[in-house]
Amino acid sequence: EPEVTQTPSHQVTQMGQEVILRCVPISNHLYFYWYRQILGQKVEFLVSFYNNEISEKSEIFDDQFSVERPDGSNFTLKIRSTKLEDSAMYFCASSGGDSGDTQYFGPGTRLTVL
């Protein structure tokens, strides 16, 4: 069964460094999302991406964040100048195509900012 993959599974970085989280969505999906979950809290929406552009972003998704789909298969989330409060689990999801509205989630990347 097709699945969404994410790399790395765990990323440790120093405050102020840049990180890139990578996702490979399901191949025929059209909509792509990044969510994050701070430990002990709800999952929160960050950004959605459709037709090679951002379709919606949350208040959290400020100038520190950017997304890209550089080659038609990867979907990346870049966090410039990481802060301690960026420590969280980051989930990529995709939907559309044959799966309709069901969003399929990747296993997550646990980001720890020291």
Added chain:
Amino acid sequence: KNEVEQSPQNLTAQEGEFITINCSYSVGISALHWLQQHPGGGIVSLFMLSSGKKKHGRLIATINIQEKHSSLHITASHPRDSAVYICAGGRYGNKLVFGAGTILRVKS
């Protein structure tokens, strides 16, 4: 503003019991998702509902559109069902708004 509220926050059951988790959602949400999150953190999509009822194995999800309410039922619960169950609402191609989750523990 799209919102999703679920209850209970925590639920402990004995193996074999019938379990119900409830979710209420606000105007603007046209599809309701039930998700399962295991201790390792991974999220699995269980159901997506816009009307009626869906069943998969021992899991049943129902939705009442007029009342903006959905329930997830687990029949003959088993310790392996222990996980966090999350309802999330959205519209096609749009973000999901997540509930806080229900921590389910099934004791043998």
